Amino acid sequence: MSKKSLPGVHVPHFKHTEECAPVRMPVPAKVEISLSQHLGAPADPTVNVGDYVKVGQKIGDSQAFMFAPIHSSVSGKVVGFGQIMNFIGMPLKTVIIETDGKQVVHESVQPPTVTNKAEFIAALKECGLVGLGGATFPAHIKFNVKDEDNIDSLILNGAECEPYLTSDYRTMIDRTEDIMDGIRAIQKYLGIKNVYIAIEDNKPKAIEKLRQAAGNDASIHVCPLEAKYPKGGEKITIFETTGRTVKEGKLPSHEGCILSNITSVATIGSYLRTGMPLVEKCLTVDGTAVAEPKNVIAPIGTYYKDIFSFCGGYKEEPKKLIAGGLMMGVTQPSDTMPVQKGNNGILALGASEIDTDPATECIRCGKCVRACPMSLMPVYIDKAYQANRIDEMRSLKPTLCLNCGCCSFSCPAKRPLTYTVQRAKFAVIAANRADAEKAKAEAEKKAAAEKK
Ligand code: SF4
Numbered sequence: 001m002s003k004k005s006l007p008g009v010h011v012p013h014f015k016h017t018e019e020c021a022p023v024r025m026p027v028p029a030k031v032e033i034s035l036s037q038h039l040g041a042p043a044d045p046t047v048n049v050g051d052y053v054k055v056g057q058k059i060g061d062s063q064a065f066m067f068a069p070i071h072s073s074v075s076g077k078v079v080g081f082g083q084i085m086n087f088i089g090m091p092l093k094t095v096i097i098e099t100d101g102k103q104v105v106h107e108s109v110q111p112p113t114v115t116n117k118a119e120f121i122a123a124l125k126e127c128g129l130v131g132l133g134g135a136t137f138p139a140h141i142k143f144n145v146k147d148e149d150n151i152d153s154l155i156l157n158g159a160e161c162e163p164y165l166t167s168d169y170r171t172m173i174d175r176t177e178d179i180m181d182g183i184r185a186i187q188k189y190l191g192i193k194n195v196y197i198a199i200e201d202n203k204p205k206a207i208e209k210l211r212q213a214a215g216n217d218a219s220i221h222v223c224p225l226e227a228k229y230p231k232g233g234e235k236i237t238i239f240e241t242t243g244r245t246v247k248e249g250k251l252p253s254h255e256g257c258i259l260s261n262i263t264s265v266a267t268i269g270s271y272l273r274t275g276m277p278l279v280e281k282c283l284t285v286d287g288t289a290v291a292e293p294k295n296v297i298a299p300i301g302t303y304y305k306d307i308f309s310f311c312g313g314y315k316e317e318p319k320k321l322i323a324g325g326l327m328m329g330v331t332q333p334s335d336t337m338p339v340q341k342g343n344n345g346i347l348a349l350g351a352s353e354i355d356t357d358p359a360t361e362c363i364r365c366g367k368c369v370r371a372c373p374m375s376l377m378p379v380y381i382d383k384a385y386q387a388n389r390i391d392e393m394r395s396l397k398p399t400l401c402l403n404c405g406c407c408s409f410s411c412p413a414k415r416p417l418t419y420t421v422q423r424a425k426f427a428v429i430a431a432n433r434a435d436a437e438k439a440k441a442e443a444e445k446k447a448a449a450e451k452k
């Protein structure tokens with residue numbers, strides 16, 4: 001394990017729910033299941049209005065390469081198709097189901113037959129599994145590495161460094177055997193030698209539980225990492241467990257690694273045993289506006305308002321709703337949004353948690369630079385973005401930004417650095433694309449002229 005700890009910030013942890021074993025909520029009256037809960041192409045519905053569907057039945061499928069199938073989380077009647085907006089305002093089609101409360105399981109839900117890598121990858125696809133840490137990358141593509149002889153390390157991300165969230169922590173405590181089953185299956189079918197389990201050192205119970213589960217297996221290394229946000233960032237976790245650096249524009253596989261969220265690996269373990277695809281999620285429900293914070297297991301497609309009701313409702317009017325953690329979560333327009341595969345928490349923040357101080361001028365303290373785990377210079381990217389100097393933005397490499405929020409968190413002037421670095425990143429990507437298109441058009445023009 002690498003001894004070096006990368007920069008970051010010490011965030012308040014607010015892990016109020018860490019001792020709350022997840023509670024399965026009653027089946028809601030209605031669910032709304034998005035057909036696009038993964039990176040890639042949306043699924044096409046395979047059901048019609050009026051159809052009776054069962055738990056685990058496939059309701060969305062596609063021929064696209066990058067996608068993951070969608071299954072019903074409930075039994076009941078399809079009553080319509082709807083639409084929700086994703087975080088960049090793109091409309092996503094949904095299937096709306098009125099539940100019958102019986103949770104009848106579909107006949108297709110059977111443990112898969114898996115004896116080799118191809119069957120393992122096919123099983124991951126049928127499970128509908130995506131990266132459950134929020135990345136939502138389809139698991140059957142991530143684990144289908146072409147150069148498997150070069151992959152020697154599987155890294156499980158159990159850092160869960162975000163304030164409030166404890167759902168991965170509960171997976172490590174309550175589903176340890178699922179995790180071990182998932183690890184063994186990945187090792188067996190992909191031939192991976194070493195497994196590193198990354199956990200922040202402020203979670204001693206989880207560290208102990210996984211060490212006990214690993215027993216004498218010398219291939220499994222439980223790696224306590226210094227509790228410093230954002231320990232769960234992909235490149236950071238890889239560096240701090242293996243000492244390897246994933247270079248700009250490269251994937252973990254270029255460094256011989258596959259990195260997966262720990263609950264994703266537990267889901268592999270339970271799917272191979274039961275055949276039940278990904279139809280429910282454990283979410284941490286917290287924030288000062290929530291009456292009874294807890295970890296809740298909810299059918300995918302459950303409206304946030306039903307989950308908050310299950311947690312005793314609001315004890316004050318929420319000032320902000322966030323899907324995910326405080327640092328990297330996405331602000332939600334309302335509590336009528338439904339749970340998706342990538343959700344691991346929903347927060348209802350009260351007035352005391354909202355910072356209303358306005359941003360002031362930079363005082364050149366350099367704290368944002370020292371906090372950045374990617375060694376970027378947010379203060380200069382901010383200035384270059386404000387002045388629309390694209391070449392300067394390019395040279396400052398905002399494309400490496402993890403969107404972790406450490407710069408904004410550190411800034412005494414409360415400058416919205418994370419936002420401006422993201423804007424600079426999009427500006428550089430767009431400018432690079434425009435330059436490439438221009439160069440291609442010029443090359444085609446030159447080639448056509450030479451032909452004449
Ligand atoms: S610039 Fe990006 S990677 Fe660096 S601290 Fe800010 S948000 Fe994080």
Ligand code: SF4
Nearest residue numbers: 362363365366368411
């Ligand atoms: S932390 Fe804020 S005030 Fe300090 S250098 Fe960065 S932008 Fe300026």
